[in-house]
Amino acid sequence: MHEKEKDLIDAFLRGQVDRRGLIRGLGAMGLAASTAGVLLNMGQTRALAADFDWQAHKGKTIKLLLNKHPYADAMIADLDNFKQLTGMNVVYDVFPEDVYFDKVTAALSASSSEYDAFMTGAYMTWTYGPAGWITDLNEWIKDPAKTNPKYAWDDFLPGVKNSCAWNGKPGGALGSEDAKQWCIPWGFEQNNITYNKAMFDKAGVKVPGSMDEMVAAAAKLTKDVGGGVYGIGVRGSRSWATIHPGFLSAYANFDQKDLNVSADGKLSAAMNTAESKAFHKQWVQMIQESGPKDWSTYTWYQVGTDLGAGASAMIFDADILGYFMNGGTNKMAGQLAFAGFKANPAAKAPTPNIWIWSLSMSNFSKDKDATWYFMQWASGLDHCLFGATKMDFVNPVRQSVWKDEVFREKLNKSYPGYVEMFDASAPGASIKFTAQPLFFDLTTEWAATLQKMVAKEVPIDEGLDKLAESINGQLKEAGLG
């Protein structure tokens, strides 16, 4: 490497030159972007190795279990840097999401030591943690001998980081003092609105600012856009995944909860309050009037592809779903816009519930220290920046990446409104569910009840009362209520 280029990269790594200055400088020296990227990665690898013994586990191999996802793709694209930095080898299995969590459950419940680390969602750790399948990562994060001094744990978005920490007590607050760090956040999704601007203009509809407005806007879009386009896409399958995106984000904005936690730690159903019933009525009405006809089979995939194909005018779902639908070969690529959503007119800001793709360490791993080396690299700032700027690693979990000018510019250029949407809703973003081991039972039953309400099989008030009664029975049977 020429001295001038090396000096410039070193100055960047010392923080004396910002990212934009670095790229401009390298460009002025006649380097193509790809060459500049390679040089920067080499420089970063050198810088990382300078302050920490990354070679402590040289020659070892770890195995990962990964879900097929852009986050995993970004990691795999950058993996050679990790191998070069540590001298370690990494092998992995990648499974599609339909079967991914079955594979994780099967491997962990069999106490298999095949995988050292794996991708997971924070909700899943409410099962894996108490079952003793995963390790509390505080042991490594707080050990300066095992963690790179530049790891910057405080750089993670607090709401996201805390959502991955739970003390294991049913109803215990996420991120409490005694919480165990069951996973390291990797990338996350806020639930907001992605909409088709041309369709909104055609129907003369503004971006909704409340639940009332969303119901009305969706109905008007269904009526006025034409061509079989429906107003709003939300999930509807008989699964916990129907409750956690838009539905719970709007529900939480009205200060409604899934469960009550009494002073003695007992849990009870909280979804049959008058406010909750009023919210459910609006949600059900919106789906009946303006949702997809086969809503009860809709997963994130159908919600996203309908928007990308121009079959729906807006979605209230994961922001990254809108991000991906606005690119690639989708029919509506480049025509989508983003907005935060505040369902409750009296609320100060949006309160999106979040899904966090995270990394957990198997308790059955034969070399946890070596595994942690991979985990801290994969969740470290350099890889996060690489993924965010070079790949589709959205949404990154580190605050400094969101401040990175190159990343913000990339988003502003191709995804107008995305950064503003993120900035508006990120402060209120966190997991809104009560952490407890019956999470999947209760939310699946909630989704099934919602299906019955939309199909008019049961009146809303009666359906929620029955749901609450059933949930209370299950909590009691499990010794939690």
Place this chain on the structure above:
Amino acid sequence: MTAATTVHRPSGFRISKRVLPYLLSLPALLVCIGILIPFLTSVVYSFQRYRLSQPWARQFNWGDNYISFFTDPKFWNTLEVSLLYAGITVVLELLLGLGIAMLLQKRSTLNNFISIMLLMPLMTAPALAALMWKLMTNPGFGVLSYLASLIGLQDFRWASSPSTALLTVVLVDIWVYTPFIMILLLAGLRSLPTQPFEAAALDGVPRSFVFFRITLPMLTPYILTATLFRLLDSIQQFDIIYAMTQGGPGDTLTVFQVEAYLNFFQSTNVGRSAALMIILWAITYFLSNIFIKNWLRLRERARGQA
């Protein structure tokens, strides 16, 4: 004595005659153990309060899992849906399969070609067939939704409506499995002795009489065999229903296997999942016994021993 009870082999390797029967039955015994160990483990789990996410609460609760099922309306719904699904699919597939088999009974190049082509759905994985049907019934672009609209069913919701979800998954099941019944009955029809039919033709016996008094009785062992296989398979249906609706809408299609799957893989409730599977096993065992007893009785009657 030794010479009399020992099998001599050219290589000089000797197996005692006393040991030989046990040795020969060893593979069957090993297979039996391979089946019995998981089965008995499931029985033990079914008597436990055993949830992987609450390992500290694991203990024997004896019949509590079963009692909670028998007092839960959702369980009775599961039983009803499972039996209904199995009953409807088996009856319809039997009627269709028999009809197609009779149409193809005469050996000809065309009939042989058609019978092979009709086997194609059977070669499709049921989960894939369900996904194909999910696309074909999509209200936006599905060909079946389009055809339904041509006959005036403008807003037909297929699997997404509680009133038509069962019908939809039954249609998929029929599409996949009717060829199975058809091929079994076709083999049966073609192997029937020709004399009774020739005699009936000479006497000018009406076709309906021939069918009900000659064909059907002679075909009954084949029908029972096909019914038994299909009944046992369809009462354990999982892939078509899960791929299409995950058991919904609401609790419309929460058959045994879907419930057991969700209980284990989603709720990690091993005790309840095992209890459900044991109940399903008991139902399957009961139905199999009825069919096998009847099948044996018919076979003996056919041999003139009844």
